[in-house]
Amino acid sequence: MNLLYWLDPWEFSPTVVIALLVPAILFVRGARRAKVSAARRISFWFGLVALYVALHTRLDYFFEHEFFMHRAQHLVLHHLGPFFIALSYPGAALRAGIPFSWRQRFVRPALATPVVRKLLDVVMHPVVAVTLFVGLIYFWLMxxxxxxxxxxxxxxxxxxxxxxxxxxxxxWLVLDPRPAPPARLSPGKRVLVVIAAIPPQIILGAFIFFTPHELYPIYSICGRAFTWLSPMRDQQIGGLLLWIPGSMMSVIGALLALRHWMRLSARGRLRGERRAKAAQALTRTAAAPAGGDR
Incomplete structure (x- = not known):
């Protein structure tokens, strides 16, 4: 068996192909016009390829027949792939990849509609963002x-x-490198948001690991891919994947958000610092004539 064998989809899905091919084409087109560094390009392609591997390869058979493989799949789908795509900050390149007439006629009007704006305001709210991020993990693992x-x-x-x-x-919300505005959250809130997502993941991972009975018998009923691995050992490995790597990804995200915060602060681009500098400038301007009269 060679690499191409494993990249062959277990079940072909045109949805996956289209959903991943469209941003790939837009990024290739837009990266020529927008200034995208080599590191950001590598980050984007790594994240996109990771999503493809987790969604549309022969590995999907193992994702469906072993719990720990299923957890590895969701670690890539929920953490690793989106993390590296967001880390590449591809928004400018993706926008540049869309033909200008399409942006004017379709994209901007669609994003400006009250429904879309309200929906984004809701899902990008820090409390909702954390609740969805952690809640989906809990929901699908019931x-x-x-x-x-x-x-x-x-x-x-x-x-x-x-x-x-x-x-x-x-x-995308957490790793946004810009100040607020135009970013939706201030750098400090981004750090708090990702830190808030860590304890629930640890608790659920530990619960799955230490539970003394089988929580997910579906894998035994449908047949396991690795017959040499006991159901309880499979469950324990899956719990550890959620407990340790999943939480570590959030820790890394918090450190990167903190780095953006420090970088913006050093450059004086935070809102409070901008206001303070503007007030100081006004004070100096107002004091200058009086000093001249004396």
């Missing part, structure tokens, strides 16, 4: 819901895509 999701291919795809979309929204 035993009855997980049982049905792994049996129904439609619900299985909804589960996977919900993790991808939520991961992109969350990490």
């Amino acid at each position: 035993s009855p819901i997980h049982f049905v999701a792994m049996l129904d291919w439609r619900l299985y795809r909804v589960m996977n895509w919900s993790m991808v979309i939520d991961g992109l929204l969350f990490w």
